[in-house]
Amino acid sequence: MPNLNSVPAARRYLETNLHQRQVNKVLHSFPSPRFWKDRERGPLDVRPPGTDAPSCELYVALPFCLVTQPSHCGYCLFPTEGYQNQDQLEVYLNALEREGEQYRERWQALEPRSIFIGGGTPNLLKVHQYPRLLNMIYGLLPSLPPGTPVTLEGIPQLFSRDKLLAMKDHGVTRISMGAQQLDAGLSRLSGRMQQPKHVFQAVEWAAELGLGCNVDLIYGWPQQTPAHMRRDLQDLMASGVQHITHYELNVGGATDFALNHRDELPSPELVREMYFGAAELLAQGGYAQLTPSDFQKVEPGAAPGFVYEECRRSFDAHDVWAWGYAAISDFPNHHHSQEAGGWTFMNQRNLPGYYGLLNDGKIPVECGYARSPADLRLSLLFRNLQSLSVDTASYRHNFERDVLEEFSPIWQACAELGLLHISPEAIRLTPEGAYRVPLIQTALMQGRVEEITEAHFAQLRAAAGRVDAGRGAAP
Ligand SMILES: C[S@@+](CC[C@H](N)C(=O)[O-])C[C@H]1O[C@@H](n2cnc3c(N)ncnc32)[C@H](O)[C@@H]1O
Ligand code: SF4
Structure with missing residues (x-):
């Protein structure tokens, strides 16, 4: 995955992808289930x-x-x-x-x-x-x-x-x-x-x-x-x-x-x-x-x-309670400036599995994810981009950070390509930028997705190691 820590790198990434069919990577949730x-x-x-x-x-x-x-x-x-x-x-x-x-x-x-x-x-x-x-x-x-x-x-x-x-x-x-x-x-x-x-x-x-x-x-x-x-x-x-x-x-x-x-x-x-x-x-x-x-x-x-x-036009987080098969709940941490970013859960996507857990008296959750503060910031930033502008004061108020600084090379590259206008108060998408929201989101998430992917594979390797060690110990 390309490193988008500089304006030229971010610009190259965006320019290359402007000619591809768009893929909406946050259709359901960030990060991906x-x-x-x-x-x-x-x-x-x-x-x-x-x-x-x-x-x-x-x-x-x-x-x-x-x-x-x-x-x-x-x-x-x-x-x-x-x-x-x-x-x-x-x-x-x-x-x-x-x-x-x-x-x-x-x-x-x-x-x-x-x-x-x-x-x-x-x-x-x-x-x-x-x-x-x-x-x-x-x-x-x-x-x-x-x-x-x-x-x-x-x-x-x-x-x-x-x-x-x-x-x-x-x-x-x-x-x-x-x-x-x-x-x-x-x-x-x-x-x-x-x-x-x-x-x-x-x-x-x-x-x-x-x-x-x-x-x-x-x-x-x-x-x-x-x-x-x-x-x-x-x-x-x-x-x-x-x-x-x-x-x-x-x-x-x-x-x-x-x-x-x-x-x-x-x-x-x-x-x-x-x-x-x-x-x-x-x-x-x-x-x-x-x-x-x-x-x-x-x-x-x-x-x-x-x-x-x-x-949404602000970064105030609120809960989503989701009920039923494959439903996705979201519980952002309301004190996210000091603590982790809360949890999101998905109920069973398999109907017998959904019924089975309920028959056993259990909550029918299939999987969940503990968001880091960075994940929470990104997921709320993605929602705000959907509303065509990002309010910098609301971001600062909720996260005690400057959104312009945090993703500076990507905003700069987007501005150079005519996708958005930057002012101290807001990041405003141009009409072209509104069409390119999926691409801007993909650029913004790049660094974090890389970290999550590495952690995910490290866990899989560790689990495989435990299985191998278990086999070795077997009589
Ligand atoms: C989850 S569907 C449920 C609505 C209802 N079952 C229906 O088919 O109209 C909600 C909406 O998601 C949109 N949708 C589903 N798959 C899509 C896809 N691959 N690309 C874009 N939109 C999609 C459709 O416009 C659909 O109306
Ligand atoms: S499969 Fe179901 S949910 Fe999906 S578009 Fe068709 S009717 Fe709607």
Whole structure:
């Protein structure tokens, strides 16, 4: 890995990578879960009674998805399980309830500022299951502030009016719908069976019922042209939807797109052109850009709605409690200037494993990671970069350090390449810099990833040494 301790080295690194397809290395968490260790501790050890910060976010996971051909919609990198039948959902809700009971005492005083029910595909649930899930959540959170935003995620064809009504009647305030593509031919490459009419109908019903609505689209898709993208965005803006999330396709893992459609991907130059074309079109349509991928319709006089996790503009850390299969919790240390940076945990990504631990009365954690103060600074810096600027005073206040000094060669190199502007108050991304956030993040994390990788392999070598020594000692 290159050493980016000087401006020329950082500049060379950035320049070389400007021409590659972007890889979003912090999609889920920093550092990557591949460095996390087995279940040494769990959320309840890290937050002993009386130490909970009331303000937090709550994530609730539902793992199932309609089975597609190719599998996992051809591109998806999230852990999910194939949906087979209704019984699966009941078994899962029972398990979720058991996990929730383990937190009951702890959550008495929690005041989540938002609840996100994600997946997977939570709108696979039937009409009668929404009261059960939502009452289960509220039953564990007696201090939940009234009017807390509650978002439920799903796919277009499963948002029936009856379901939306049941969600609304039980406190859901907003839906988030993954459309990805509106063009039938492009959509078919992913094996998803939705039609554009499902997207527009759900947007209309959500508006009629007073539910907030976000639609996810992906650009940089195999065979996609700027013309496809423009048509999708124009049609979606014409629907009046409040929020559009426009993600660049992340190609990776053993997905069908990575293995079988690489040749059909638009070139890195064309993907960049798509990003800027979309940002311009959305601005013309009255959508304000909040992050590199979030666009919110500007409604004169409207109160701010959902608190977007990616739109942070400060370094105040708060807890994320995550509940269910593969859910990721985050407990940053609130006194991180003196102590270590807190913990993050992931629940089991294997459904029998998740059920098995719960049956044994255990918290269903698969692995966790104790962040160092440097890890915490980086993970919060990455979130702030998503919000398109970094407030230097907030960084200093929280970490007693100067962010401009700490990563000076990288900021300088980025500034020379026109990716950001530096002032004593803030680091502000230029439009090009906003598009290059994944690359800037990768440059910033380089030194720390090297240290973590070395420590990881040293541990593996030590463990292998212990096994060899054990074998040698055997009779
Ligand atoms: C975890 S998915 C769940 C939503 C729902 N199951 C669906 O498919 O619409 C949330 C969003 O992540 C985005 N996503 C998933 N895989 C992606 C990838 N490889 N690159 C970019 N975005 C991706 C999609 O836009 C998707 O709507
Ligand atoms: S994109 Fe959505 S529906 Fe498809 S596999 Fe991923 S989570 Fe499931």
